[in-house]
Amino acid sequence: MQNMSAIRVMLVDDSPFSRTMLAQVLQERGCEIVGEAESIESLVKTYTECKPDIVTMDLVMPGADGFECSKALLVQDPGAKIIIVSSMMDDDTEAEARRVGVVGYVQKPADIDNLMQVINNALSPDELFQTLVTLGSDIFKESLAQNITRMTKEPVEFTDKDLSKQVKSRGITVVIGIIGRYPGTMILDFSLETANTMTERLLRRPARNQEEATTMAAEFANVVSGMATSMLNKKEKALKLRVAPPSVFFGAPTEIASPNIKMRGFTASSKFGDIDLSIGFKKGSVLWM
Amino acid sequence: MDVNVINPILEAFATILPQIGFQKVEKKSVSLMGSMLVNTGLMINIGVMGPLKGAIVIGMDIDSAKMFASKMMMGMAVTELDSLAQSAIAEMGNMVCANACMAYSQSGINGLDISPPTLVLGKDGQVRLSVPKIIAVSFSVDNIGVDVYVGLYS
Numbered sequence: 384m385q386n387m388s389a390i391r392v393m394l395v396d397d398s399p400f401s402r403t404m405l406a407q408v409l410q411e412r413g414c415e416i417v418g419e420a421e422s423i424e425s426l427v428k429t430y431t432e433c434k435p436d437i438v439t440m441d442l443v444m445p446g447a448d449g450f451e452c453s454k455a456l457l458v459q460d461p462g463a464k465i466i467i468v469s470s471m472m473d474d475d476t477e478a479e480a481r482r483v484g485v486v487g488y489v490q491k492p493a494d495i496d497n498l499m500q501v502i503n504n505a506l507s508p509d510e511l512f513q514t515l516v517t518l519g520s521d522i523f524k525e526s527l528a529q530n531i532t533r534m535t536k537e538p539v540e541f542t543d544k545d546l547s548k549q550v551k552s553r554g555i556t557v558v559i560g561i562i563g564r565y566p567g568t569m570i571l572d573f574s575l576e577t578a579n580t581m582t583e584r585l586l587r588r589p590a591r592n593q594e595e596a597t598t599m600a601a602e603f604a605n606v607v608s609g610m611a612t613s614m615l616n617k618k619e620k621a622l623k624l625r626v627a628p629p630s631v632f633f634g635a636p637t638e639i640a641s642p643n644i645k646m647r648g649f650t651a652s653s654k655f656g657d658i659d660l661s662i663g664f665k666k667g668s669v670l671w672m
Numbered sequence: 673m674d675v676n677v678i679n680p681i682l683e684a685f686a687t688i689l690p691q692i693g694f695q696k697v698e699k700k701s702v703s704l705m706g707s708m709l710v711n712t713g714l715m716i717n718i719g720v721m722g723p724l725k726g727a728i729v730i731g732m733d734i735d736s737a738k739m740f741a742s743k744m745m746m747g748m749a750v751t752e753l754d755s756l757a758q759s760a761i762a763e764m765g766n767m768v769c770a771n772a773c774m775a776y777s778q779s780g781i782n783g784l785d786i787s788p789p790t791l792v793l794g795k796d797g798q799v800r801l802s803v804p805k806i807i808a809v810s811f812s813v814d815n816i817g818v819d820v821y822v823g824l825y826s
Contacts (some may be wrong), residue, residue, distance in 0.1 A: 477783075560719015562719065562721040562722075567787065626719075627720055629802050632715075633798055642758045644788045
């Protein structure tokens, strides 16, 4: 969480009324208003003098608009944390906001709970990421265990898997991309025999061909990742995780690598056979909300 | 799937590659396929979510991947696809797809996001994407063969 000192906010809005309203609700939540600007002319000077933690930025202003003002501020201080607070909010303005590099976007009239959540996330993004990394593997493990136990009626045992060397596939690898505040990847890997046994349990007859078994593998991975991301989103709304459709790799000796992302792996031992799951997240989404 | 849907990805490919050391990006062929692909050596899988969903997969054979990584690393000799070379290739995939998201946004398709790249090494392996159709585009990049597979649906 924030340290105990007040969050220092600078308001940029051409309307004195809007500035007063926003100042009032922010002050009620313990923020300190350290500066105000009504146009690009006074913007950079005020920012440099008051050094705020957060800048709220209106979009529609006479002369330079909020995007141009944001660009000017970010040239001055690339670390400036700007939150657009505007009555105008649609796909185009959100896309432009992302391109410009602001850290958040809240529609006017600003819901103060929402605005404070965006401010807190902007000031402590590392904490949210850390929460995800800490919770993430346990929740994916729990989801995998629940989904196996549902079929086997038996508990699952886990062992950690060493991912320091390149991972060889057991036969079928399902890769699921995760999108959200922090993007990530889940990889589920098991043998064709395991897939056949699971398919037989689900369909109550043997798999007719490899396609049935690999389709089941994709669906199983989809359910595991979907359940885990829902559980994470319930715990931390700001994560907004969603899963992309699975890609399934099989039919030849295969090695898997996830460069540039720290993955954690474990093996679930079940009566279907061993199932490997690895999961990792990284900072830096193409989108920010 | 409308074939024009791939234009932002082609644009991104042609924009990013010259920025990372390649001079000549030529489009060789475009074809429409079902959901199955064959891995010729290495594949970069990137998941896509938003108004379009699916995966973008970039594939090449292992020798091409080594040449590709070598070019990206300013001509450094790459005799095997070690973690540095893999990282370089994955980053290329990430840059192309992130740039494609921006290009989609400029063409009015907002809110696309991508997952981090996963590399899958396994010659002759089969790949099934969870999409009805895939558009395959073959490129020659400074005479290195690279295939881009776009499996997206709305």
